[in-house]
Amino acid sequence: MTGFLHHNLINAVADVERGAVLAIGNFDGVHRGHQTVLQSALETARKTNSKAYAISFEPHPRTLFKPESPVFRLTPENMKARVLQEFGLDGLLTLPFTRDLASTSADDFVDHFLLEKAGASHVVSGFNFMFGKDRMGTPDFLRAKGVSENFGVTIVEAHEDENSEAISSSRIRRCLGAGDVVETAGLLGYRWCVAGEVIKGQQLGRTLGYPTANLSLPESCHLAHGIYAVRLRTEDGILRNGVASYGRRPTFDNGPALLETFIFDYSGDLYGQNIEVSLFSYLRGEEKFESAEALIEQMDKDSLEARSVLGGVKPLSELDMNLNFANLQVG
16 A cells, blocks of 8 residues: 555554644544544644544454354454545554553543654544543543643544434444345445455365455454355456355355355456455345256356446446546456
């Protein structure tokens, strides 16, 4: 990510420009609600000719306190950085979320991390973001701290969708669990992406005439099993249309869940490459077929439907254009 600063805020601060505007939050998903916070930071930074950085936390705080039920992450750190860069931010400063950090007072958090480490001139947060021991870092606390320490503070109110419902990461997780990637895209403002290194599976798709690029998603991923119309971006930045299956292959082995993507009109070798897959439409649920021939017949239908869907899609935003339409190669 050329020109985009991506640092651990505890260990590396040399490249952080002093006087920056900081947007602070978990930003899991970088959804439309988050984007109002980020846009406010960008606009403030432009007025003062400053850099705009996001400050976020890894792992997600809920995962630290309940490791037995880790949060279904919409945007793991590297994907979050990718989306933030495409949105226009100058960098992502990550704080390792530990019990020590959780026990840091709100005063010390601002003094040490936001001011001393990150050199903030202005801090932007959402209306419901709280930080520090016992969650004492409320919006009112941050405003008062800004006055006493001479830095600007903007608190951004809730952002609702077209039906006056609050947009939240939890709501988006529920949508993905139901396979509703269209609703998910509406809440995000872009098509949801996953990323990872292509691994070797059992090469069953190759024997069926549908060779796939396989990703193993985290166990905490609760995406509905089924067939999706997708776009896949390879390491060279080229985006291609395809159809993907997420599930356990019940016709064959009912094994560990994999995201298996067949790219239309492509014959390259992607093993070991880091790729992105964006989900545009849920076509059907995962099924067990009586024979390989019956499965192939259905896969042919799925491919035709995916081509039709992808042939008519339009970008939802400039961010969606950057992530899911730029450098598209068809045929």
